[in-house]
Amino acid sequence: MPIKVLLVDDHRIVRQGVRAFLQTIADIEVIAESDSGTAAVSAAERHQPDVVLMDLEMPGELDGIAATRQIRKLCPETQVIVITSHHQDEYIFPAVRAGAISYLLKDIEPDELAAAIRKAALGEAVLDSRVAARIIKELQGIRKDEVNPFTELSEREFDVLRLIAAGTSNADIAGTLIIGESTVKTHISNILKKLHLDDRTQAAVYAWQEGIVHRKK
Numbered sequence: 001m002p003i004k005v006l007l008v009d010d011h012r013i014v015r016q017g018v019r020a021f022l023q024t025i026a027d028i029e030v031i032a033e034s035d036s037g038t039a040a041v042s043a044a045e046r047h048q049p050d051v052v053l054m055d056l057e058m059p060g061e062l063d064g065i066a067a068t069r070q071i072r073k074l075c076p077e078t079q080v081i082v083i084t085s086h087h088q089d090e091y092i093f094p095a096v097r098a099g100a101i102s103y104l105l106k107d108i109e110p111d112e113l114a115a116a117i118r119k120a121a122l123g124e125a126v127l128d129s130r131v132a133a134r135i136i137k138e139l140q141g142i143r144k145d146e147v148n149p150f151t152e153l154s155e156r157e158f159d160v161l162r163l164i165a166a167g168t169s170n171a172d173i174a175g176t177l178i179i180g181e182s183t184v185k186t187h188i189s190n191i192l193k194k195l196h197l198d199d200r201t202q203a204a205v206y207a208w209q210e211g212i213v214h215r216k217k
Contacts (some may be wrong), residue, residue, distance in 0.1 A: 002026070005030050050078065050121045053083050054067065064084070064095070105131070157187050160184065160187040170185065
């Protein structure tokens with residue numbers, strides 16, 4: 001049976017190019033395409049692909065990272081390969097944390113992409129060399145003098161920080177995340193401590209400066 005692939009990218013020309021190439025590969029079949037994170041989650045749930053090729057920056061409520069997280073929860077047998085032009089920490093670590101098995105850059109050679117899809121279908125990871133080097137440096141603690149929020153903060157602390165950056169009150173954060181206000185305050189205290197910040201205003205500025213929140217297209 002061919003490996004079933006879902007293509008996710010908001011640029012039609014990119015999807016058409018990838019599809020055209022993959023159609024020449026006998027053991028890989030593109031079963032669906034999506035142009036947004038929300039559509040990708042629905043398509044994955046409907047088609048149950050073996051592999052999703054996921055862009056990260058997309059319009060709408062769900063970006064590629066959020067879509068990856070939801071797909072991995074709804075379709076645990078589906079593997080997600082991130083394919084993007086970004087190799088900065090603010091993309092790499094959240095994508096891996098969300099459940100992506102591989103992280104590739106869009107300048108990848110076509111044959112290497114096909115090989116990565118085959119490996120993902122077998123549960124094997126592939127990382128672009130630039131991404132792998134960044135992860136190794138982090139694991140080795142080469143940047144011990146710098147705080148990396150993408151490894152220091154928990155997923156829930158990220159959620160709280162993003163809401164702080166959006167100007168959301170503690171009460172509204174509690175309502176959005178369905179937690180108590182006291183829990184919100186604990187998360188904020190932990191965020192400030194981990195990032196060496198003094199107050200929520202500094203936290204909001206930090207979130208924008210470090211790319212923890214991104215402006216929608």
